[in-house]
Amino acid sequence: MEMKTKEQYLESLRKMKFQLYMFGEKVTDLINHPIIRPSINSVAMTYELANDPEYEELMTAISSITGKRINRFTHLHQSTDDLIKKVKMLRLLGQKTGSCFQRCVGIDALNAIDSTSFEIDLKYGTDYHKRFRNYLAYVQEEDLTIDGAMTDPKGDRRLSPSQQKDPDLYLHIVEEKKNGIIVRGAKVHQTGALNSHEILVMPTISMGPNDKDYSICFALPADTDGIIYVYGRQSCDTRKLENSEIDVGNAKYGGQEAVVIFNDVFVPWERIFMLREFDFSTILVERFAGYHRSSYGGCKAGVGDVLIGAAALAADYNGVSHAGHIKDKLIEMVHLNETLYACGIACASQGNRTASGTYLIDLLLANICKQNVTRFPYEISRLAEDITGGLMVTMPSEKDLKHPEIGPLLDKYLRGVFEIPTEKRMRIMRLVENMTLGAAAVGYRTESLHGAGSPQAQRIMIARQCNLEYKKELAKKIAGI
């Protein structure tokens, strides 16, 4: 088929039968649920823009498998140009949604598994790569959204998967059958799992010989029997149930996370892309994390653009935009934001071809990118809160503003620049609140810290990649040692 339209995506999601719980109750109608819908709208934007001729260059690509035009979110990077376009595409989507749009986990997982499965086959004579390419052809043909599922609950961090008292704290095989395997375990912090057609499971850490049964990679339809979802709470999430557009800050778009439980789930052989090759789990984890760390140089910069714009508007509405220190704070925000983008572009432009033909970002620069992401959005948020003012967290609700008696008084006393309606000022302040403290702060703040690996994970990679010995040699030579 052709690339899916936004409507076809929504229709395809409507047909899925997720086993989902939220607030202790089963949810059957995801599409119309006020807490879930904004996250679905964000993913829908990846379909809408791909069908807009204005964005064809960034949002689509020619498939290396079929030669057809496909949504870039299902593409294997064929060049550094593709890697750069991905970062630019994510910035664009961050600008359009002001939130996490979730589909990137899939493209990053697909690319990481492509090169890794090829290399496993080279070493062990297995046929994972062929299976994977067949699967990918199906994903491209149907224009599917994929949830790349990596993070296990991990239990006691001192212990490896096989050493845990509860063996299910890392996802593993519990039974091998003629036609496939049965798996048990869970994946946590799963971004966009319930907006996805497929769930693509990978191991989460380096594994040893005793962790063989935990070294698995496979894909399943996201609504497969036995997969149970529990929706993650976000700050201020129940504001979305109040029917007040202003108070949520960003009424249309949002992100989504869930705990995903695999309760003895069957996986057929043709959907398995790694099984017990524990020595490849490190490579798969490093590549997926590397791709996703480079993604943040795009998406966080795009969301940052919206936040900088909101802070600048708040300054206008407060009547302070002429002040030197405000101008300087906005410049500082831009400087930090563009540094993130520069890192994303840098690791993409310095990418290299892997043995399967798929391009991989420069791992050192991708980790530098993400290390900056663990810091700069916090500083950008701090400056946005500084400029916007305390009213952002103390002002009354939309219902008060619209109340026949108290409303006109609030309109009078909460006004900044007289010509700007109070409602506009409240809207922009709520948007800043949404991104720095509210529902979208999951994606912009805490996810900037922990998503794609916590800061220490990048520092370990930086230590591995930085070649300190070479730097010592340089110094010795110049010092005459």
Ligand code: SF4
């Ligand atoms: Fe995509 Fe960014 Fe969300 Fe990760 S945090 S899924 S890269 S938008």
Ligand code: FE
């Ligand atoms: Fe993420």
